[in-house]
Amino acid sequence: MDLITTFFNIDVLRQAAPLLLRGFWLTILLGLTSLVISLSLGLVVVLIRLYAPKPIRFLAIAYIDLFRALPLLVLLILVYYALPFVGIRLSSFWAATAALSLVASAYMAETFRAGIEAVPRGQFEAAQTLGFSWPRMMADIILPQAMRLVVPPTTGVSIGLIKDTALASVVAMPDLLKQATQTQAFYANPSPLVGAALLYLILLLPLVRLVSVLEARQKRSR
Amino acid sequence: MSQNPASTSGTDPIITMRKVEKHYQNFHALRDVNLDVRRGEVIAIIGPSGSGKSTLIRCINRLETISSGEIVVDGAKVEEGKNLAFVRAEVGMVFQQFNLFPHMSVLRNVAIAPIRVRGIPKAEAEKRARQLLERVGLSDHVDKYPDQLSGGQQQRVAIARALAMEPLVLLFDEPTSALDPEMVGEVLDVMQSLAATGVTMLVVTHEMGFARRVADRVVFMEAGQIIEQGAPNDLFDNPQTDRARAFLSAIMHGD
Ligand SMILES: Nc1ncnc2c1ncn2[C@@H]1O[C@H](COP(=O)(O)OP(=O)(O)OP(=O)(O)O)[C@@H](O)[C@H]1O
Ligand SMILES: [Mg+2]
Numbered sequence: 001m002d003l004i005t006t007f008f009n010i011d012v013l014r015q016a017a018p019l020l021l022r023g024f025w026l027t028i029l030l031g032l033t034s035l036v037i038s039l040s041l042g043l044v045v046v047l048i049r050l051y052a053p054k055p056i057r058f059l060a061i062a063y064i065d066l067f068r069a070l071p072l073l074v075l076l077i078l079v080y081y082a083l084p085f086v087g088i089r090l091s092s093f094w095a096a097t098a099a100l101s102l103v104a105s106a107y108m109a110e111t112f113r114a115g116i117e118a119v120p121r122g123q124f125e126a127a128q129t130l131g132f133s134w135p136r137m138m139a140d141i142i143l144p145q146a147m148r149l150v151v152p153p154t155t156g157v158s159i160g161l162i163k164d165t166a167l168a169s170v171v172a173m174p175d176l177l178k179q180a181t182q183t184q185a186f187y188a189n190p191s192p193l194v195g196a197a198l199l200y201l202i203l204l205l206p207l208v209r210l211v212s213v214l215e216a217r218q219k220r221s222r
Numbered sequence: 223m224s225q226n227p228a229s230t231s232g233t234d235p236i237i238t239m240r241k242v243e244k245h246y247q248n249f250h251a252l253r254d255v256n257l258d259v260r261r262g263e264v265i266a267i268i269g270p271s272g273s274g275k276s277t278l279i280r281c282i283n284r285l286e287t288i289s290s291g292e293i294v295v296d297g298a299k300v301e302e303g304k305n306l307a308f309v310r311a312e313v314g315m316v317f318q319q320f321n322l323f324p325h326m327s328v329l330r331n332v333a334i335a336p337i338r339v340r341g342i343p344k345a346e347a348e349k350r351a352r353q354l355l356e357r358v359g360l361s362d363h364v365d366k367y368p369d370q371l372s373g374g375q376q377q378r379v380a381i382a383r384a385l386a387m388e389p390l391v392l393l394f395d396e397p398t399s400a401l402d403p404e405m406v407g408e409v410l411d412v413m414q415s416l417a418a419t420g421v422t423m424l425v426v427t428h429e430m431g432f433a434r435r436v437a438d439r440v441v442f443m444e445a446g447q448i449i450e451q452g453a454p455n456d457l458f459d460n461p462q463t464d465r466a467r468a469f470l471s472a473i474m475h476g477d
Pocket of ligand 2: 275276277395396
């Protein structure tokens with residue numbers, strides 16, 4: 001009885017709902033924006049990492065290593081609190097987007113690399129002997145095969161990214177977690193936190209399941 | 223086939239290899255290779271494993287770079303730069319492992335290069351792809367994907383794919399070695415009919431019967447060198463070098 005009024009207090013949940021949903025929407029928006037940017041950036045970085053001339057290639061390697069080593073929270077705080085000292089002032093949304101995209105793109109690049117390297121040499125050679133230019137070969141022959149191979153791990157990285165959006169509450173972005181902690185404080189009742197947890201699950205559980213299904217399907221088609 | 227390379231025939235070679243040397247790090251894979259290929263000629267390249275047969279034909283379209291010497295294809299020196307696109311478009315290749323594009327239908331496999339490389343409209347390229355697939359006996363399979371075909375069928379698609387670029391020269395690297403024995407014949411038949419239309423062909427092969435029947439000239443290689451070459455009957459029945467004799471007697475007496 002007490003448990004229910006404490007953790008699933010309907011009155012509190014009902015009143016908190018608009019704020020929670022607004023936060024949920026912002027979380028989704030942040031996740032999607034960062035996802036689109038990190039996918040595109042990851043593709044550019046991996047192509048440089050694999051095919052650019054040596055010195056530029058090392059820059060891509062440094063980028064990938066750096067952003068995989070740096071804790072996301074540290075990067076986020078640097079972007080939000082340190083960059084203003086050099087005159088770069090980002091809103092909490094764009095600071096979070098930048099930090100999430102930088103880190104996720106490094107992981108995306110490594111994932112894509114595994115996919116490109118798994119495409120047999122004969123595919124490159126067949127395209128070259130038919131006269132394909134390098135960009136056409138990548139676009140028509142290599143990347144479609146590579147991307148198909150890495151759909152499950154890429155979805156995995158995407159899930160990690162969406163989870164990490166919760167860190168944005170640290171830089172005062174009114175995302176789902178931030179709204180939940182604020183309403184919890186306001187009503188002195190933890191139900192909004194439980195509500196937020198449920199919303200995260202609604203968003204992420206299907207994706208987690210999807211990864212498993214895709215992995216199983218890929219194993220079968222081998 | 224609409225265009226017939228043999229019709230422009232002369233005695234001028236379509237491929238010339240001059241003093242070609244090839245090193246893989248410390249390994250000397252081709253030694254002083256000189257070879258002229260005339261238009262419409264069918265050349266079979268034979269020799270023991272590791273003798274440099276694949277390396278030789280892969281240098282012609284620059285899948286491998288040569289260390290020194292010169293290769294000229296239809297007047298264009300094979301080198302990095304503008305010539306390379308020309309050479310690649312004029313020289314087709316068929317691989318031992320087929321190397322079809324697994325994410326495309328059979329029709330798309332054959333039509334894609336003319337569309338992307340030659341800029342031919344899709345409808346026209348597909349119409350021509352259907353004709354080529356009919357020619358290799360695969361009209362009923364145009365909408366399938368490569369993994370739905372047998373090895374012999376896949377290799378015939380690969381031949382149609384190479385022909386779609388209307389190359390002056392076709393290179394074959396052991397096109398039947400990855401096939402089950404019962405499928406070797408169907409691929410060799412297609413190649414034989416191609417040879418009859420006057421396409422210039424360089425064929426690395428262990429199929430001595432095919433070489434004897436179809437080739438105008440047989441080239442025997444060993445240790446990166448061309449040891450001996452000549453008309454099939456001369457080379458097979460009356461080899462001039464000990465090494466060619468030893469190789470041929472070894473394969474005649476069952477592997
Ligand atoms: N990428 C490479 N790096 C180093 N050595 C190589 C490479 N490719 C080929 N070689 C060597 O060069 C030699 C010639 O190889 P090649 O593949 O041309 O022989 P081949 O006559 O086609 O033999 P096979 O009948 O087995 O196909 C071999 O000894 C091989 O080990
Ligand atoms: Mg070989």
